[in-house]
Structures are given as C-alpha cells and as structure tokens.
Amino acid sequence: AQKITQTQPGMFVQEKEAVTLDCTYDTSDQSYGLFWYKQPSSGEMIFLIYQGSYDEQNATEGRYSLNFQKARKSANLVISASQLGDSAMYFCAMREGRLGSARQLTFGSGTQLTVLP
Amino acid sequence: DVKVTQSSRYLVKRTGEKVFLECVQDMDHENMFWYRQDPGLGLRLIYFSYDVKMKEKGDIPEGYSVSREKKERFSLILESASTNQTSMYLCASSHPSGQNNEQFFGPGTRLTVL
Numbered sequence: 001a002q003k004i005t006q007t008q009p010g011m012f013v014q015e016k017e018a019v020t021l022d023c024t025y026d027t028s029d030q031s032y033g034l035f036w037y038k039q040p041s042s043g044e045m046i047f048l049i050y051q052g053s054y055d056e057q058n059a060t061e062g063r064y065s066l067n068f069q070k071a072r073k074s075a076n077l078v079i080s081a082s083q084l085g086d087s088a089m090y091f092c093a094m095r096e097g098r099l100g101s102a103r104q105l106t107f108g109s110g111t112q113l114t115v116l117p
Numbered sequence: 118d119v120k121v122t123q124s125s126r127y128l129v130k131r132t133g134e135k136v137f138l139e140c141v142q143d144m145d146h147e148n149m150f151w152y153r154q155d156p157g158l159g160l161r162l163i164y165f166s167y168d169v170k171m172k173e174k175g176d177i178p179e180g181y182s183v184s185r186e187k188k189e190r191f192s193l194i195l196e197s198a199s200t201n202q203t204s205m206y207l208c209a210s211s212h213p214s215g216q217n218n219e220q221f222f223g224p225g226t227r228l229t230v231l
Contacts, residue, residue, distance in 0.1 A: 009157070033217055043126075045207065045222035052217070091159060095218050103148050103167055103213065104175070105220055107160040 003027065004092050004108035011113050013082045020067070021077040021111045023092030029053075033095040034075040035105065036066065040088045048090075051075060082115045089113075120144070121223035123208050129229045136195040138226050140208030147213050149191035150220065151175075151183065154205040166191055167213070198230045 005024045013019040025034065036048040051059045051066045059066040067076040079086055089112050093105040124139035142149065148167050152160040152175075162175030164183040172183050180202060184192045191210075195202055205227050209220040 004159075006159075035217070035219070037222075043205065043225040043227075045209075047219055047221075050217040050219065093160075103165060103211070103218070104150075104162060105218075106162075107152075109157055109159040 002108075003096075003106045004094055006092055006108035006111050008111045009109070011111055012116055013079075013113065014116050015084060016081055018078060018080045019082055019113065021079070021090050021092075021113065023075045023077065023108060025073050025075060025092075025094050027073075027094065027096050029096045031097060034066070034068070035093040035095070036064070036075075036077045037091045037093065038086075038088045039091065039110075045091070049077070079113075084115050084117060087113060087115045121208060121210055121221050123206075123223040123226050125226050126224060127227050127229075129231065130195075130198050131231050132199060134195075134198050134230075136198050136228070136230075138193040138195075138206055138208075138228070140191045140193070140210075140223055141189050142191075142210040142221070143189065144210070144212070144221070145188065146210035146221075147188070148211045148220075149185065150209040150211075151181075151191065151193045152207045152209065153177070154207055154225070160207060163193065198228075200230050202228065203230045204228060 032053045034051045038046045049061045065078045089110045092108040121142045150165040151163045166172045166185040182194045208223040211220045
C-alpha cells in the first residue's frame with residue numbers, strides 16, 4: 001500500500017483564491033511527522049510546513065496551513081490568497097518514528113499547481 | 118543557511134558509462150540521501166547514509182552504489198549507466214536531532230543516458 005497518497009496530479013486556481021492540496025497517509029506508528037515541500041520549475045525542493053503527530057494545533061506558516069485530521073489520516077495543505085509564484089509541484093512527505101530516531105522521508109507523487117491570472 | 122550542492126545541473130552520458138554524481142553539504146549533517154524523481158512517481162529513495170562509511174539501501178538501490186568517505190560528501194555511482202536511469206537525481210541532508218528531521222535538498226542533477 002502507498003504510504004503517502006496525493007490524488008490530484010494537477011490543480012488550477014485563480015489568483016488570490018485559496019486552494020487545498022490533498023494528502024493522505026498510512027502508518028501504524030504513533031509518532032510521525034508530515035511535511036510539505038514545494039518544487040518550482042527550477043527544480044529545487046523548498047520546505048514549506050511541518051506537522052507532528054502529537055501536535056494538537058494545525059501548523060501554519062504565513063499563507064500556508066496544514067489541515068491535519070488524524071483520525072482520517074489526512075494532512076492537506078491549504079494555500080490562501082494564491083499568487084502566480086505559487087505555481088509549482090507540491091509534495092507531501094512523511095517521517096515515521098519519533099523525532100531523532102527516523103531518518104527517511106517517504107514522498108507522495110506530487111500535485112502540479114497552476115495559478116491562473 | 119544550510120547549503121547542499123550537486124556537481125552538475127545537467128549531465129548527458131552514454132549507455133554503459135560509469136557515472137558519478139557528487140553531493141556536498143556544509144552544515145555538518147550526519148544524514149545524507151539520494152533520491153530519483155520521475156513524473157508521476159514522486160521522489161524515491163535510492164540510498165542513504167547516516168555516518169561516514171555507513172550506507173543503507175533505500176527503495177530502489179538496484180543499479181546504483183554510493184560512497185561516503187567524508188562527512189560532507191555523498192557520491193552516487195552508476196556502474197554501467199542504462200537508459201532507464203535517465204531521471205532527475207536529488208541529494209538531501211539532515212541532522213538526526215535537527216528541527217523536525219527536516220531534509221535540505223540540493224538543486225538536482227538532470228541525467229540523460231543515451
């Protein structure tokens with residue numbers, strides 16, 4: 001089974017609107033972490049936001065927020081007030097195991113977001 | 118700021134050639150990783166290393182080997198390149214007790230094998 005599933009290969013959003021990128025995960029660990037990365041066409045991976053499995057509040061970083069629903073095993077990324085520069089590939093990733101013990105991240109297949117003017 | 122550099126942004130090689138992809142990080146990170154990225158498949162882990170001279174196989178190690186002789190440098194080796202190894206290769210590093218175990222990525226090497 002896929003550990004990280006991103007079901008939206010491509011998404012379009014109008015500039016200044018909000019958009020939600022879906023991510024579901026599968027793990028039997030109680031302690032884990034969820035990440036979102038952005039990859040512009042230039043290729044570099046940019047860390048956006050992190051949510052720990054024991055964090056009670058949803059993570060937020062500027063225009064990015066993570067809608068964490070533990071029971072549903074989902075960790076959707078919400079981008080508010082989309083900008084043209086948000087057009088990129090977005091990856092959801094998971095670290096299994098407690099902080100410091102795990103080394104690997106498992107990535108989803110990505111969602112290509114296009115912001116329309 | 119953490120900096121991860123990769124020796125080439127673009128590389129073109131012929132089938133059967135031995136290929137070296139080099140990655141260097143300047144933040145004294147113990148962990149280093151090599152991924153390949155293909156459309157529709159996301160990033161898949163090839164190998165990782167958690168210390169000098171230590172290495173572990175990732176999800177797709179076949180056809181690849183790695184070398185970590187110094188802490189800051191992690192090399193990916195294609196012993197005999199094949200066309201199905203045409204891909205984007207990304208190197209990353211992290212500190213085992215760093216914030217969230219976040220991985221920091223290099224700019225990537227787009228390898229074409231003819």
